[in-house]
Amino acid sequence: MFSLLYGFYEYIFRKDEFHVLILGVDKAGKTNVLERLKTIFTQSIGLDPGKILPTVGLNVGRIEAHKNNIVFWDLGGQSGLRSIWDKYYSEAHAIVYVVDAANRSRFEESKVALDRMLEHRELTGAPLLIMANKQDLDGAATSQEVGQSFSIERVEGRQFKVLPVSAYTGQGLKEGVEWLVETVRRSHRAIRLRVRSAR
Secondary structure, three states, X not given: OHHHHHHHHHHHHOOOEEEEEEEOOOOOOHHHHHHHHHHHHOOOOOOOHHXXXXXXXXXXXXXXXXXXXXXXXXXXXXXXXXXXHHHHHHHOOEEEEEEEOOOHXXXXXXXXXXXXXXXXXXXXXXXXXXXXXOOOOOOOOOHHHHHHHOOHHHOOOOOEEEEEOOOOOOOXXXXXXXXXXXXXXXXXXXXXXXXXXXX
């Protein structure tokens, strides 16, 4: 009887866990985004932006938001490290792609990296949130400008959104996580990953 009640309790109160990749070229602010999310959604304080070093490999962060557990994988964005991104694609429920909206000179490089990632079959159907980061800086491109520069309207077969954010001030990050959770919950990819992990 106890096991039946415990099983029912687990079913009712179990939180889904989603794995989200944070990608983008180096210096876009990926780790700053992760650390600010920790500050917003957990009781710990993320690293001070001035003390964050370029990521070599992987940073992992866990938050609880909207009754779901989210595990963020922040991968290094230097050109030599982008070749390992695909090792994490098959387990990812969604992608956060961070763009330094204040550095237009790197838009083309960032777009090439994004296009290469989106072509990978292991990411089929994964929702995409593009964060136009560094909105606190003068001259930062708007989310509309970033969307146009990255030809985002051509993206097919996945839900996507371009959102203006500032990892420094926290602007837009709560809205981004809310969109991620709601979109991933409804995605066919999440259902496929759940079925595969249950085997």
